[in-house]
Amino acid sequence: MASARGVGAVRVSWDQVFAWRMGRQFVDPRGGADAVAVVGRLAGVQTQVTSAAETAVALRTTQGKPGAVTKALGEKKLLKTWAMRGTLHALTPDVAAGVLSLMGSARTWEKPSWTKNFGATPQDIEALVKAVGEILDGAILTRDELVSAIVAEPRFHPLEEQLRSGWGALLKPLAWQGALCHGPADGTSVTFASPARLIPGWRGIPEPDVAAPEVISAYLGAYGPATPETFDAWLSRGSIRKPILRRWFSELGDRLTEVEVEGRKGYIRTEDADELAATAPARSVRLLGAFDQYVLGPGTGDTALLSADHRAKVSRTAGWISPLVLINGRIAGTWEVVDTDLIVTMFDNADAPLPELQDEAAHVARAMGTSPLIVTTE
Incomplete structure (x- = not known):
């Protein structure tokens, strides 16, 4: 792995790392950033529980109150979808596109164990991506409306129970391939939309090799220093093939600097290395x-x-x-x-x-x- 400062040249303590992370994540000190800026800095905020996402953002500002995440989603400045680790997140559109690309690159739905658990073959998922793309072309539908439209095609009848499941197991691979995302709330009902139709200027899902540098950089900018394995645990619970993961890091070259933290090695963005080394431990x-x-x-x-x-x-x-x-x-x-x-x-x-x-x-x-x-x- 290339390093602009030489292997092992930056040595810091965990107290410095935690102080630096808190500063980067608007934890200490709190800032005046809006919800979009906070979510962007954190490379996404988990929204399995909406109130938790609202609290996470509001606590990182000096005046924030609940509702900012929901407002930004309604203004289409954030996108809600199944992302890291298969859980719902609010993300900025650019980070979302990159994360979805990397999640999709793992092709978890092609594993026999996945088919056994959820009853859909890789061919079924391919057909679902096409069908949902057509169904959501210009439409925003509730889960019931979407599933009813899908199972109008006989080949999808055996998948109806899983499609209606609140866990969304069959819908996640569709999200990772850009066929759907969560739409605006319809009362208490979840809705789904096409990100290409919902988000102004949606750039589509890039190739994984194009997406990886930006997603890795976003991650390390909030949670570094970290290893490729730690990044993948955050992203996909270890689903990315190790040679691909290491190549992505290696190809970042001098954009990364190796850091040693009390005997543990990891990587940080080179642009952050001096700031981390100069950070004093927090007292908060x-x-x-x-x-x-x-x-x-x-x-x-x-x-x-x-x-x-x-x-x-x-x-x-x-x-x-x-x-x-x-x-x-x-x-x-x-x-x-x-x-x-x-x-x-x-x-x-x-x-x-x-x-x-x-x-x-x-x-x-x-x-x-x-x-x-x-x-x-x-």
């Missing part, structure tokens, strides 16, 4: 909401960020990711809101910094649109 307390990108980016398995002893308290059953307490950028506890109480649970029986947490509780109340919250500890 921050609260972040459920499913926050701060932990989803590097992954809950990163033991420098989250002790393995406490991983199960953050990465819980059914894929739930707990709200986070950050002390100097490290995950030091979790929290929840019950009525007007913000209940904090610190790890390892550590003392809770109550004055700082109460200051943060005011930001949480603003970001969630609730009445003032009082911090209590367990």
